[in-house]
Amino acid sequence: MTKAVGLADVWRLPSLWLATLGGWGLSPYMPGTVGSLVTLPVAAALVSLSAPVMVGLMVGLLVLGSWAAAEAGRTLGKTDHGAIVVDELLGQLLTLWIAMWLLPGTTLDVQTLFLGFVCFRLYDIAKPWPVGWCDRQFKNGFGVMLDDIIAALWAGMVLVGLLLLLRS
Numbered sequence: 782m783t784k785a786v787g788l789a790d791v792w793r794l795p796s797l798w799l800a801t802l803g804g805w806g807l808s809p810y811m812p813g814t815v816g817s818l819v820t821l822p823v824a825a826a827l828v829s830l831s832a833p834v835m836v837g838l839m840v841g842l843l844v845l846g847s848w849a850a851a852e853a854g855r856t857l858g859k860t861d862h863g864a865i866v867v868d869e870l871l872g873q874l875l876t877l878w879i880a881m882w883l884l885p886g887t888t889l890d891v892q893t894l895f896l897g898f899v900c901f902r903l904y905d906i907a908k909p910w911p912v913g914w915c916d917r918q919f920k921n922g923f924g925v926m927l928d929d930i931i932a933a934l935w936a937g938m939v940l941v942g943l944l945l946l947l948r949s
Contacts, residue, residue, distance in 0.1 A: 786857060786864070796852030799845060799867055806866035816866025817873050817902055824874040825889045828881045835878055842871050843926055852920025860920045868906070872929035872936070876901040879937025882943055896943055900936035905929060 791797050791804045801807055808815040827838065846867040856858040877897045881887050908916055908928065912935070916928040 785879045787887040790856075794852075794856065797856055798848045799849035800853030800865045802866050802870060806864035812863045812866055813905065814902055816869035817898060820870040820873045821894055821898060823870065824877050825872060825894060828878045828889065832882065839871060839875060839878075840853055842867075842874070843923075843930070846871055849922070850917075850925040854922065854925070860922075861916070861925050865925060868926045868929035869901075871926060872901050872905060872933040873897065875930060875933035876940060877935040879934070880940045880944060883937075883941050887944060892947075893940075893944065897936070897940050900940045901933055901945070904932035904935045904939075908932070909935065 786797065788804050788807065791801055791807070798804075802816055802819065802874045805816055805819050806812045815854070828835065830838070844876055849867055850861075850865050853865050854862060857864060876895070877889065880893065880897065881889070887893065904912060905928075912928050915924060915931055918924070
């Protein structure tokens with residue numbers, strides 16, 4: 782059974798604060814989309830860091846996000862509760878970083894951010910194989926993060942293709 786939580790709970794529990802990205806995941810409408818949207822400025826600010834720093838940052842976010850998602854899932858009464866949106870932060874970050882890494886010189890203008898956002902949301906929502914398989918198989922904090930990582934890998938490759946098409 783899922784439990785109702787409010788902003789007071791988010792600010793009281795560090796795991797819930799991280800898992801909901803400061804409460805954005807409590808949006809009554811499309812919390813995953815809201816979580817992805819609010820992470821765009823953060824992702825845009827971070828993706829220009831060096832590759833080793835970005836990899837370390839994303840691994841750290843995976844570890845912290847897995848812990849936060851697991852704890853928040855227990856608090857909320859559901860492993861992959863809709864309010865848990867820390868996975869969207871990692872997914873958006875990875876999607877955009879793939880494009881920046883594979884296409885040096887890519888700038889994160891409004892068009893690129895929009896396309897990255899749309900690509901990631903489509904793969905996160907549609908859950909094509911193996912995204913959906915991971916979502917069904919791994920019912921823990923790591924699983925919450927893993928399906929978004931795989932969705933971001935798909936989305937990042939599609940974003941690269943779209944950016945190449947737009948350049949030609």
